[in-house]
Amino acid sequence: xxxxxxxxxxxxxxxxxxxxxxxxxxxxxxxxxxxxxxxxxxxxxxxxxxxxxxxxxxxxxxxxxxxxxxxxxxxxxxxxxxxxxxxxxxxxxxxxxxxxxxxxxxxxxxxxxxxxxxxxxxxxxxxxxxxxxxxxxxxxxxxxxxxxxxxxxxxxxxxxxxxxxxxxxxxxxxxxxxxxxxxxxxxxxxxxxxxxxxxxxxxxxxxxxxxxxxxxxxxxxxxxxxxxxxxxxxxxxxxxxxxxxxxx
Ligand code: SAM
Numbered sequence: 001x002x003x004x005x006x007x008x009x010x011x012x013x014x015x016x017x018x019x020x021x022x023x024x025x026x027x028x029x030x031x032x033x034x035x036x037x038x039x040x041x042x043x044x045x046x047x048x049x050x051x052x053x054x055x056x057x058x059x060x061x062x063x064x065x066x067x068x069x070x071x072x073x074x075x076x077x078x079x080x081x082x083x084x085x086x087x088x089x090x091x092x093x094x095x096x097x098x099x100x101x102x103x104x105x106x107x108x109x110x111x112x113x114x115x116x117x118x119x120x121x122x123x124x125x126x127x128x129x130x131x132x133x134x135x136x137x138x139x140x141x142x143x144x145x146x147x148x149x150x151x152x153x154x155x156x157x158x159x160x161x162x163x164x165x166x167x168x169x170x171x172x173x174x175x176x177x178x179x180x181x182x183x184x185x186x187x188x189x190x191x192x193x194x195x196x197x198x199x200x201x202x203x204x205x206x207x208x209x210x211x212x213x214x215x216x217x218x219x220x221x222x223x224x225x226x227x228x229x230x231x232x233x234x235x236x237x238x239x240x241x242x243x244x245x246x247x248x
Contacts, residue, residue, distance in 0.1 A: 004032060004041065005040070005043060005134070006027075006133060007132065008020075008043070008044055008064075013066060014069075016066040018052070019062070025061060028057060029058070029059055036055065037053065037054060045073055045138050048073040049071045050067070071138075074136070074139075075240075076103075076141075077239035077240050078186050078187070079103055079186075080103065080189070081189055082162070082188055083106070083109065083223065083227055084109055084110070084223065086116060086224065087116065094223075094228070095128055096127055096128075096130070098228065099131035099137070100131055101231045101232060102137070102240070105141060105143075106142070107152065108143075108146040109147060109149055110148045111193050111201060113198060115194070121143050128140060136245060153211075159185075161185055161187050161188070161210055162188050162190055164211050164212065165226050167196055167220050168196075169215060171212070172215065173215055174215065174233050178233070189230045191223050
């Protein structure tokens, strides 16, 4: 079975011929040193996973012939991650791991103690795409435009519980809180900056009924660790861990 997976937004049907974009041609030709006749997997969120054969390849162009469907689209758990941007390396790690775990939407949230000012959402999107290709997802998580905490809360969909990771110990243990929610209720996790949320931000959050403060145990975790830890607990309890990898 081919192991290269590429996201192709065009309609995927048997015998369709597709032209790949510049980055994909570079990756196949220079990095993976692929040749005419080699096979790979292409996918998107509507048509699922398909096998394709390289019908021509050069430094600048690559055409694929779509051959057969390997699986229908694979839905991801309905969980969002709201996070205060951190430095580049932990940020890259966070987007990559959270995409592997199944997050469907990332929302960068500017908080009082956020030290990163230049938010590169296009880089976040590229990280998410790469992680989706490697982790067998057929959908690519959305990266929302950065917002401030107050605007996030004011425009929040009231039916989605927002789990605020609170390192001060005033929250309920995350697994206990999840047990009290209705099955399959939409969730989001909110992680603070390296300096933590300010007292004013905690006060602001207590006025919204859909926010639940949660603790992730007695140790103080780095923001990226807290995100991965919180998401793993949420997805293990309310996500799709009963399903198995489907076609590889
Ligand atoms: N400045 C804080 C301190 O020194 O106490 C630490 C902030 S922590 C590095 C960054 C974020 O991770 C926090 O704002 C919180 O959202 C989350 N976090 C870390 N440890 C946590 C825990 N034990 N329980 C809940 N959230 C935690």
